[in-house]
Amino acid sequence: MPEFPNIILYAIPFFVISMLLELYVSIKEKKKTYETKDAFTSIAMGLGNVFLGFFTKAVVLLVFMVIYENFRIFTIPFAWWSFVLLLFADDFTYYWFHRISHENRLFWASHVVHHSSEHYNLSTALRQTWSGGFYTFIFWLWLPLIGFHPGMILLQMSVSLLYQFWIHTEAIDKMPKWFESVMNTPSHHRVHHGSNPLYLDRNHAGIFIIWDKLFGTFQPELEDEKVIYGLVSNIKTYNPLKVAFHEWLAMGKDVFSGKKSIRDRVKYIVKPPGWKHDGTGKLxxxxxxxxxxxxxxxxxxxxxxxxxxxxxxxxxxxxxxxxxxx
Structure with a gap:
């Protein structure tokens, strides 16, 4: 097996330079793209994610290796075509992981972190979960099962994360039409971060926007519907601990407090965010x-x-x- 580098660590200087450049452009154009406390919270969340990643990736790699070594159906070689195949397989997987993270509260509890900023800039891309790495990898278990080596899978997951960094910006309006029709872009992803009802739970793409178009979750950014970033009910805090765990606490409260049937308590875990057992919730x-x-x-x-x-x-x-x- 070839040795694959941790490209996210190598990309950190690129992240810093890109954010400084975006900040310079926003100041020059007199746009309040950045808010100091918000940006530092996003950076803190990113650093926490990288630190915890040393542990979570070890667990993920172990699980992937057990499946690959003992249960794989095929053996996919290290060849150029296998990386192309993996690119689409991983992105297809990411789409469904991402979509379900908006439709299932257990997964939303970790993913909500990424949507908690009311600003949209490159630092927002760094606002990553501290808890998701311990369980969201289950969506990728089918890849080692069909024969992709775990090292290849982890590399492609990092490539996907790296690609998604640059689309978190308002500095780029629209890309060429052919690119917008196939790839995920800043315009498409701005929609995804919108709390406007029209934009909610749309554009779950990682690299390719084709999945949203195929499965009915695509929504273009409209000129007369300016994106309002953040959550439907914003948390109004810059405390990284609260950002990381506020939804876990809220979900726990809904599950364990009050008079509810066991069935309803379970539904607070598996139903979409906003669901309430008394019918007063809005999805x-x-x-x-x-x-x-x-x-x-x-x-x-x-x-x-x-x-x-x-x-x-x-x-x-x-x-x-x-x-x-x-």
């Missing part, structure tokens, strides 16, 4: 439906007040209509 689909109804009513009022012009569109272009891009 992202509920919030999106409410937004669409409100936006539709507002649009109808505008249509009634405006005379029909020669285009027959009441002065509203199709691109600006509330349904466009959905």
């Amino acid at each position: 992202s689909d509920d919030l999106r439906k409410e937004w669409e109804e409100t936006a539709g009513n507002k649009q109808s009022a505008v249509d009634i007040q405006k005379p029909v012009n020669a285009t027959g569109l009441n002065g509203i272009t199709q691109e600006n209509h509330v349904g466009a891009g959905q």
Whole structure:
């Protein structure tokens, strides 16, 4: 087996230089992209993730090796085509891990960390979980089972993480159309970090946006719907410990407190964020439906007040209509 380097550690100087460059551009253009406390919290979360990674990756590698050595179905060689195949297999896996992390509260408890900033810049990319590394790797167990060597898998997972660093920025508007149609980009990922009802739980891609288009979770960034970053209910703290574990505490409280059936207690773990046993909770689909109804009513009022012009569109272009891009 070839020796694969830990490319994330080698990339740290690149991360620092890129953030400084982005900060310089934002100051020059008089944009408040960075907030000092928020950026330092994101960096602290990133450093904590790297430190814990020394332990979690050892566990992951051990589990992958046990499966590979004892249960693998095939043996995939170290060849250029196997890395290409792994690129798509890993990215397909990442899509479903990422999507389920938004649809299942157990996985959301660790992933919510990455969405907790109300700012969007390269430091936000470093705001990583301290707990997810201990259990989210289960989504990748099928890769050593079919014959990919664990070293290859860990390398590709790092490549994916490295790719996703540069898309956490507002400094890049849109990439060329051909690139936007296939790859994950800053525009696509800004949507993913939006708390707007229209943008909730959309664009789960890692490297390729094709998975969202195939499985119905794609949403383009609209000019008339500015992204509002953060959570539906923001946590308003810069304390790394609270950022890392606030959702675990909230989930524990929902599971163990009050008078509930065992069935409902379990549902607080497996149901999507926002679910409540008494029916008062609202999921992202509920919030999106409410937004669409409100936006539709507002649009109808505008249509009634405006005379029909020669285009027959009441002065509203199709691109600006509330349904466009959905």
